[in-house]
Amino acid sequence: MDEYINSENVEVKYSTIKLFIRILSYAFFFILGTYILLVEINYNEIKDFNKKYVFLFAFSIYLIVVGINKIISNLKNINNKIIFTKDGITVNNTFYNWSKITFPVIISKEKYTSQNGIKYNSDYLTFKHNKQKIEIEIDEYKTNKKKLTAILYSFKKQKTSIHKNIFNELPTFREYIKKDKKIGNEILALCKNNKEELKYFCQSKNSDLETIELIYYLLSEDYAEWNEFLISEFKRIFELSIEENESDKFLPLLESIIPDDISSNDEIIYFLSNKLKTKNIQGQLLVFDVINDWIDSDSINNYTEIIQEVKYLSRDNNWLIRVKANQFLHTHNLPYKNNWLDSLKYKCYKIHNIFK
Numbered sequence: 001m002d003e004y005i006n007s008e009n010v011e012v013k014y015s016t017i018k019l020f021i022r023i024l025s026y027a028f029f030f031i032l033g034t035y036i037l038l039v040e041i042n043y044n045e046i047k048d049f050n051k052k053y054v055f056l057f058a059f060s061i062y063l064i065v066v067g068i069n070k071i072i073s074n075l076k077n078i079n080n081k082i083i084f085t086k087d088g089i090t091v092n093n094t095f096y097n098w099s100k101i102t103f104p105v106i107i108s109k110e111k112y113t114s115q116n117g118i119k120y121n122s123d124y125l126t127f128k129h130n131k132q133k134i135e136i137e138i139d140e141y142k143t144n145k146k147k148l149t150a151i152l153y154s155f156k157k158q159k160t161s162i163h164k165n166i167f168n169e170l171p172t173f174r175e176y177i178k179k180d181k182k183i184g185n186e187i188l189a190l191c192k193n194n195k196e197e198l199k200y201f202c203q204s205k206n207s208d209l210e211t212i213e214l215i216y217y218l219l220s221e222d223y224a225e226w227n228e229f230l231i232s233e234f235k236r237i238f239e240l241s242i243e244e245n246e247s248d249k250f251l252p253l254l255e256s257i258i259p260d261d262i263s264s265n266d267e268i269i270y271f272l273s274n275k276l277k278t279k280n281i282q283g284q285l286l287v288f289d290v291i292n293d294w295i296d297s298d299s300i301n302n303y304t305e306i307i308q309e310v311k312y313l314s315r316d317n318n319w320l321i322r323v324k325a326n327q328f329l330h331t332h333n334l335p336y337k338n339n340w341l342d343s344l345k346y347k348c349y350k351i352h353n354i355f356k
Contacts, residue, residue, distance in 0.1 A: 010151050012143045014080040026070035033063030082125070082141060084155045089127075091136055096129045099200040103128050104156060106138070106149050125152070166194055167201040172210035173217060173256070184218050191219060195229075202233060209253060216256040223260040230257050231267055238275070238290075242283050254290045268294050269303065276309045281318055288324035292331060300332040307334065319345055 037060040041053050083090040088097040089104075104127035123145045125136045138148055170187060191198050201207050202215065216233065219226040234257050241250035259265045272291050275283045295303060314325035314336060322339065329336035 008086060010084045010155075012082040012084075012138075012141050012148065012151070014077055015140060015142045016078065018140060019074055019078060022074050023071050026067050026074070028067070029063045030067030030071070033060040033065075033067060036060035037064070077140070080140075082136065082138075082143075084151055086155070089155075091134070096127070096134065097196070098155075099196045100129050101127050102203075104152055106145050106152065108145070123148075166190070166197045167207070167211065167215070170211050171214065172208060173214040173252075174210065176214050184221075187215070187218055188222060191215065199229075203236070209249070213252050213256045216253060217258070220256070220258040220260070223258075231265075233257065234268060235271055238271075238283075238286065241286060242280060245282065247282060247286050247289070251286070251289055254286075255293065257293075259294060265294055269306070273303070273306050273309065276306065276313065281321060284313065284321055285324060288328055291328070295332075297332050300334070 036056055041056050041060070080092045081090075082092075086098075088095055088099075089101065090096070104125070106123060107126055108121045108123050110121055123138050125138050125148060127134055138145070143151075167190070170190075171183070176183065198215070202212050216230065219230055223230065234254060237250050237253050241247045241254075244250075259268070269291075272287045272294065275287045278284065291306075295306070300307065310325045310328050313321050314329065316322050316325065319341075323343070323345075326336040326338065
């Protein structure tokens with residue numbers, strides 16, 4: 001597995017043998033079409049619109065055109081290659097940066113040829129780049145599943161070692177509170193000078209969440225500059241907490257992203273408003289946990305749609321949703337109904353969470 005571990009560049013070239021075999025198979029169409037065109041067709045009969053020879057003429061032209069097109073399209077692939085470097089993967093001249101690549105893996109998929117009715121397995125290099133899923137059929141290259149797995153393993157290992165040094169040494173949020181706050185400026189400078197590494201660190205499953213919490217908190221102090229990144233991360237963490245069903249785990253990260261001007265964050269408020277309208281109870285509860293960081297009593301009247309939705313949820317079938325909705329209305333001095341049974345359930349619920 002480690003034979004490529006010190007390699008800075010590994011090229012996997014397109015298989016010329018397999019290309020030659022395919023070109024020969026498509027050449028058969030061209031040869032057959034040419035043979036029919038030159039030998040089997042009576043052109044005098046075509047002039048008389050004999051159906052048999054008109055069909056043969058059209059069929060021969062079809063075979064020739066298909067054969068030529070297939071041969072040309074395959075010849076274009078002759079310079080295709082997959083290149084692995086410490087910076088990323090290049091597939092047929094398209095570059096994918098390691099910092100934006102997730103879940104790189106070699107998989108096998110069953111394929112089916114409708115022409116021959118044959119099922120067979122084919123191997124693919126697959127990964128996500130940003131949100132786009134990339135699949136490359138490796139059977140077309142001078143490699144195999146075992147060899148490419150070894151290459152991928154070695155460069156994934158390099159990728160980890162490249163990115164683990166910059167931000168992993170930062171303190172956690174709790175450690176930062178106890179230390180000299182001057183380190184905050186140093187962390188901000190580090191983030192500013194290493195934006196790609198910062199993004200990778202925040203989105204890596206191996207990163208310390210308390211360190212990410214500190215980073216979000218510090219970046220929020222310069223919110224105007226980091227606005228786009230923080231909004232993107234807020235949405236990503238929100239979706240991740242629902243996807244992994246771990247709101248308690250990710251809530252501190254969401255709470256550490258603090259806007260400097262509540263009235264100028266309509267994008268997040270619109271996002272939270274849409275989450276309130278979903279039927280996902282966990283997502284709705286998470287909205288109530290964070291929405292007051294983005295809407296205050298001075299700005300609440302600007303969001304009548306949210307007010308109406310919360311009033312509707314105050315009559316929801318789920319008692320915890322009703323409690324959270326009424327708490328929101330009470331916080332913003334809006335009319336609400338206090339249900340004593342819901343309140344009692346909520347007190348028991350909080351006590352249970354403290355001691356569980």
